[in-house]
């Protein structure tokens with residue numbers, strides 16, 4: 001009984017903690033969902049940490065964008081990123097090796113993925129609006 005209730009309170013603390021993070025993120029986009037989708041669909045090329053060094057990157061030319069490079073990424077506007085992710089590299093005159101995700105990810109998922117990508121940038125991304 002004692003063991004169970006201790007486990008219960010640890011679980012509860014974890015849930016409350018996760019809830020606070022989710023709530024903060026939900027104000028604009030769901031970064032946790034964005035991360036999940038990124039690891040699922042983007043990391044094979046862009047790498048788990050977004051450095052452009054995923055397992056499939058070695059065969060690609062040009063290389064997948066390094067999403068941690070804030071000097072490049074921070075200059076790209078949200079609506080540009082949305083177009084690339086939804087419709088693929090070709091939609092913005094880039095490589096067709098960057099696939100479009102509009103058939104797989106909802107617009108909300110894409111917004112969430114972009115919000116997650118923004119967290120990777122060094123120096124950090126500061127929204128202009």
Ligand code: HEC
Nearest residue numbers: 041042045060062063064065084085089094095097098101
């Ligand atoms: C099959 C490999 C592959 C996958 C999977 C992939 N990408 Fe890419 N991505 C690329 C390549 C290659 C480029 C570079 C295109 C270029 O420079 O012409 C790129 C470029 C980009 C860029 C930068 C565009 C620019 O103008 O600099 C963004 C943003 C991006 N990808 C986001 C994503 C997101 C988000 C996902 C997952 C939903 C994803 N990519 C999945 C290969 C991939």
